[in-house]
């Protein structure tokens with residue numbers, strides 16, 4: 404069986420189209436395993452994984468933990484709020500103390516862009532980036548791409564619009580890298596203050612008009628306004644943002660085709676998306692969450708470098 408080209412998953416930027424295809428192929432197998440009455444396989448029985456979350460998470464943390472347990476790994480969980488970081492311990496000291504407990508893989512979320520890359524230069528364990536500041540969130544992009552692939556059959560040639568707070572979103576950057584590598588056309592849409600200068604240099608389109616973006620795309624991935632990362636005011640009010648960039652039933656009904664609606668969560672209902680859109684048949688938001696477990700099982704399995712997927 405083929406292996407990933409990298410020892411770590413630090414970002415989609417560092418992996419190849421072949422890696423992504425291999426992850427999708429392996430995730431398809433694990434998706435089938437997860438539909439069985441007995442969902443657990445012994446694949447990572449001798450592997451110990453530490454989930455180090457220095458920043459809040461619901462979906463990613465639970466999804467990784469479930470993926471690890473479905474693969475029979477031993478799991479330890481660390482959360483910054485209840486740790487000795489509060490007593491002044493450095494990141495390297497914290498991680499080295501955890502690794503002294505014979506940990507093989509580290510899943511890490513951190514508020515600082517580049518924290519997983521920094522860590523990879525100091526420790527031997529495989530590292531998976533579970534989101535580093537405004538930089539990358541590779542497993543989110545992989546589960547988003549896998550979810551589109553499951554609905555549409557392929558990514559090549561598809562038009563995907565990423566709508567919202569592009570500036571502060573690690574999901575946007577990882578999605579752009581993933582979708583471009585897989586041959587999709589990508590557009591970003593949002594207020595000009597929330598779109599980074601020169602983002603076109605990544606080979607994508609920029610649109611400031613929501614209706615035009617929705618008319619152009621086959622799939623709309625709608626992102627949350629990341630107020631916690633905004634130190635200045637980028638738009639007048641959330642109410643005005645919802646009026647101009649909120650995806651609602653009325654605007655979708657006025658588009659001549661049915662587009663697939665995605666959102667990585669957490670959702671701010673009534674701001675970037677209304678409930679009647681988020682909960683509609685067009686939305687694959689909960690499929691994204693479901694696929695996240697299979698995709699993370701695939702990443703863990705492939706990074707562990709095992710030769711065969713257990714079949715029981």
Ligand code: CP
Pocket residue numbers: 459460461462463464534540543667668669
């Ligand atoms: N999509 C995502 O990363 O959600 P969490 O912040 O809850 O992990």
